[in-house]
Amino acid sequence: MELIVQPLGQSVPVTAGDNLLAVLREHNIPISYSCTAGRCGTCRCKVLEGRVVESGQEAKITNPNEGQYVLACMSTLNESCVIEVPEPDEIVTHPARIVKAEVVFIEDATHDIKRIVLRSAKPLSFSPGQYAMLQFTPEHVRPYSMACLDSDDLLEFHVRLVPDGRVTGYIAERLKVGDSVRVSGPMGTAYLRRKHEGPMLCVAGGTGLAPVLSILRGALAAGMRNEIHVYFGVRSPADIYCADELASLAQRHSNLRVRIIVAMGVRDGAYRRGLVTDAVAEDLPNLEGWRAYLCGAPPMVDAATLLLRRRGIQPEHVYADAFYASA
Ligand code: FES
Secondary structure (H helix, E strand, C coil): CEEEEECCCEEEECCCCCEHHHHHHHCCCCCCECCCCCCCCCCEEEEEECCEEECCEEECCCCCCCCEEEEHHHEEECCCEEEECCCCCCCCECCCEEEEEEEEEEEECCCCEEEEEEEECCCCCCCCCCEEEEEEECCEEEEEEECCCCCCCCEEEEEECCCCCHHHHHHHHCCCCCCEEEEEEEECCCCCCCCCCCCEEEEEEHHHHHHHHHHHHHHHHCCCCCCEEEEEEECCHHHCCCHHHHHHHHHHCCCEEEEEEECCCCCCCCCEECCHHHHHHHHCCCCCCCEEEEECCHHHHHHHHHHHHHCCCCHHHEEECCCCCCC
16 A cells, blocks of 8 residues: 655555554654644645545545545545645644643733733743643633744733633633643644745734734744735724734834724724725735735634635635634
């Protein structure tokens, strides 16, 4: 049996029952991964020919032109096949780990967003844009994106408080400086692609700004000179946060443009009014050659994905980890 890996054109011998991720790693084939347990989605790749069994289910090729996506860490090889690994020159491998951390700072970023800063006992390696699972107590666990870089001394997260939310209620009422938090990760596929040299679009809704800040900081710290367009959408002026930080970054980096779009409650033209996706549609008629990072609630991410595809961006160049309202 053989496994052919595209676009590298590499062929490796395999045996029935081999785990796909293990084979790829054993042969030093570039593949991103993190959790190795089917949770983070980082190891997703495409089956172009042949059959792969993922989590006990056969991945059938329904359209030979499109292939079938599988998670390599959960997939078993049973016959010769051809797979495609995504972006082999943009691989991130931060083996998932659990680190103990301590709350060193909590502040109200807005009326319903908390900014939480943790000091971890050991460094957590991650790429800008990824997220981690925060366990405040055994019963209070939620995923949140890092707003910082893994080279920073502290880990920063933004938490939107959900009315009557069990976990966010705990964070709002009981979490305090000095408390322990277990951080496990990293996870997520919407991480900064450092090799890309064309324009970048970052669309953030609400606390989707956290991973976008990490991506911006990562891109600027790496000296990327790409045009970077940030669209930050909020419901009302009271929901805007980190505006000074965004303005200061834009002032220092001429390749960065930041626009804040407010859906309602705008007076005297203080802010641009409307939906963030409408603003992108108005400003950016042609997105051929761009890469886009979408971070926010699923309806915004879905609407933006449709729009970007219509504007010419390649589907595989839209990176999104939609945030589901985590109570
Ligand atoms: Fe496969 Fe996380 S590494 S899903």
